Amino acid sequence: MRILLVEDDLLLAKATALGLDQAGFVVDIAESVQTAQHFLSVYAYHIVLLDLGLPDGNGLDILKSLRHKHINAGVLVLTAQDQVQERIAGLQAGADDFVTKPYDIFEVVARIQAVLRRMSGNLNDVIEFRNVSLDKSTNQVFVDQNLVEITQKEYNLLHLLLSNLGRIVSTRMIEDSFYTHDGEINSNAIQVYIHHLRRKLGVNFIRTIKGVGYIVDKEK
Template sequence: MESILLVEDDPMLGRALTSALGQEGWRVVHCMDAECARTALVDHAFIAVLLDLGLPGASGLEVLSTMRQRYDPTPVMIITARDQLSDRVRGLDAGADDYIVKPFQRDEMLARLRAVLRRSTGNVTPLLRWRDLEIDPAARTVSRRGARVGLAANEFRILLTLFEAKGRVLSRDQLQDRLYGGDAEVGSNTVAVYVHQLRRKLGEDVVVTELGFGYRVGDER
C-alpha cells in the first residue's frame, strides 16, 4: 500500500485527514511536529507529503527546505491557515507542489492531491547509467543486468548522491549531511554501513573508497 506523510499538529484535523486519505486507499503516517516529519522522511518512502506550516519546534518550510536540499523529489502539498499571498509564494518557491488554505473541503483537497500525484508521475527525469547499472531517480528504482534491486531509502539516497557527483569524491560528512541534515546526531559509521549494504547488493565495484577522503562511484571500465 502506498504511503502518504501527513504533518499536522491539530489532532482533530489530523484524524479527519487520516480517515479521508485512508478511505482513498492510502496508508497514512501522521506526524505532529517537524522532528517526527524529518525522521519519517529519512526512514520511509512516501508518494506525497501533506505539510502544515505552523509546527512545534520548527516550521513546515524548514522541513520542506531540508527535503529539497537532500534532492528528495517527493511531491509536497502545503496545508495551512496562512492565506497571505506572500506565504503562498514562499511555500511554492521553497519547493512545494501545491498549496491549500484551511478550512478546505475534503473533496477539493483530495482532487488537488491527485493532481499533484499525476504531475509528479508525468515528470521526465533522465535515467542514470553506469556499466550495467541503471538508476531511475523519479521512480526511485535501481536495476543491474536488467534485474530490479531492492534498496532501503537511505541506501538509494547515498547511491543517487554519489552518481550525481559524477565521479567526485564525497566525504562521509557530506553524505551524512545529505541524509540527515546538519543538525542530526548519528553514529560515525552510519554511512559506512550503507555503503557496505550497497556493495553487497550491487557489487563491490559500484562504490570506491578513497582512504582518508571519502567515497565515489567506481570507474566506468
C-alpha cells in the same frame, strides 16, 4: 535527501514528517522563523517546505533570505485553500511550487520529486550508469535489468553518489543527508551501507577516498 519542514502546527508537522520519512526523506522540523534560520545556517537542505504564518514572523522572510543568499534549495510553500494572494506572493518571491492544505502526503512527495527533477536538470525518472539503473519514481535499483533488493538507506546513498557522478561525496555530506539534527550518528553505519552496495553492484562500483568520502568514477 534532507528536508526542512517549517510549520508551527506540531501535530501536522509530525504527521507530515512521518510520511516523508516513510518515503525515504530525512526531515527536520522548525516551528518558527528563528529556528528555521538557525537550521539553514547549519545544515544543507535539498527542499524547504514552508508555512507562511509563523508565530514570530512571515515565512516569506525565510524564502527571501534563501534567494538573497543564493542557497540552492527547492522551496514549496504551504498555504490554505483560500490564500491565493499568499501563493502568488510566494511564487513571486522565488518559491518553486506550493501545496494547498489540507494535503495528501502522496501529493507532497510527488511535488517534491518534481522540483528535485527540475533542479537537477534531469526530467527523467531513471538514472543509468554502466549496468546500474536507479528509478526515482519507484525507489528501485536494477543491475543488468534485474531488480536488486535494496534498503531505503542504501537507495538514498546510491542516489546521492550517482547524483554527484565523478565528484567526491564527503562523509559529512552523507551524514547530513542521513540524519536529522537530533539523530544519533552511527560512525560505522555508512561503511556498512557502502559494503552492502558493493556486494550488490560490484566491488569496484564505489571507490573510497580515504579520510574524505566516496566516489563513483565517470568512465574514461
